[in-house]
Amino acid sequence: MKFFIDTASLKEIQEAQDLGVLDGVTTNPSLMAKEGIAGKNNVMRHYKAICEIVDGDVSAEVISTTFEEMIAEGEELAEIDEQIVVKVPMIKDGIKAIKYFSERGIKTNCTLVFSAGQALLAAKAGATYVSPFVGRLDDISTDGMNLIEDIRLIYDNYGFETQILAASVRHPMHILQCAKIGADVMTGPLSAIMALLNHPLTDSGLAKFLADYAKVNAK
Ligand code: E4P
Numbered sequence: 001m002k003f004f005i006d007t008a009s010l011k012e013i014q015e016a017q018d019l020g021v022l023d024g025v026t027t028n029p030s031l032m033a034k035e036g037i038a039g040k041n042n043v044m045r046h047y048k049a050i051c052e053i054v055d056g057d058v059s060a061e062v063i064s065t066t067f068e069e070m071i072a073e074g075e076e077l078a079e080i081d082e083q084i085v086v087k088v089p090m091i092k093d094g095i096k097a098i099k100y101f102s103e104r105g106i107k108t109n110c111t112l113v114f115s116a117g118q119a120l121l122a123a124k125a126g127a128t129y130v131s132p133f134v135g136r137l138d139d140i141s142t143d144g145m146n147l148i149e150d151i152r153l154i155y156d157n158y159g160f161e162t163q164i165l166a167a168s169v170r171h172p173m174h175i176l177q178c179a180k181i182g183a184d185v186m187t188g189p190l191s192a193i194m195a196l197l198n199h200p201l202t203d204s205g206l207a208k209f210l211a212d213y214a215k216v217n218a219k
Contacts, residue, residue: 001179004057004187006167008035008046012190013053019193024056026131026167026187028087028111029063044080051081059109059129061087062097070097078106085109085128090118095125102126109165116150123160129185134178135168144168145177152182172196 002023005016008031016022027050037046047060058081062073070093074086078101085107088094098108102125109129110122114137122130132151134144151164166178169188172195178186 001183002056002163002185003193004059004165004185005190005193006031006169006187007189008032008037008050010046010049010053013050016190016193017053017055021193022054022056023185024058024083024187025050025054026059026087026109026165028061044076047077047080047084051083054083056083057085057107057129058083059085059087059111061111062089065089065091065093067093067096067100070094071100074101074106074108087111087131088127090122095121098122098125098127102128111167114147116147116154119147119151119162119164120154123155123158123162127162129163129165131165131167131187133168134166134174135170137168138170144174145181148178148181148183 003021004024004026005013005022006026008027013025037043047058050058060077062070064070064073070088077086078084086101087109088097090110090112098110101108107128109131110127111131113119113130113132119130119132132147137144137147148166163184165185165187166183167187169175169186169192171192175186175192
């Protein structure tokens, strides 16, 4: 299972990279805005800076919503670095753009996916990744994990190579549930990844080991 971090913060990306478990990064316009990244040149430079930190795919989302504009914007994004994955919204022109990019060897991430039917379309168009948003489904009292299960079943039925990138992951239980179902990738905040470290028995066990060592090794 690949771990992506869902942020545009270079500090958090570096921290996850230093932990040694990071496989990629996803961003979106909201995350870029949160870091105050504005203006085309700054945006392009920021994506390049992310690519220099992480060894893996970096999703950069198009702002355009028409086929022609998405193609132009996506091709420009893809030129920044070979790690760039063009993130395209699940709309009619987005599906056409994903088909266009996939025929030209440009990696894509179909975002804002909330149903199995949308995921099936993304796979048919040749998306590299499909991003079902589990947290946002949970937010409206709909079990996001059911969607991951449905997509896993459909993709396995037909051997689609599109990778299921469970997005909008919010906490460590989401990560574990995705791992049990067999999502190929999860993307979430650094806090969700770091929370996997925690167990009180680890803390108390380590404290006792160190205390016992200190008893017989006192100066
Ligand atoms: C996915 O690629 C999105 O950037 C992201 O996971 C959305 O997460 P949120 O619902 O926590 O904003």
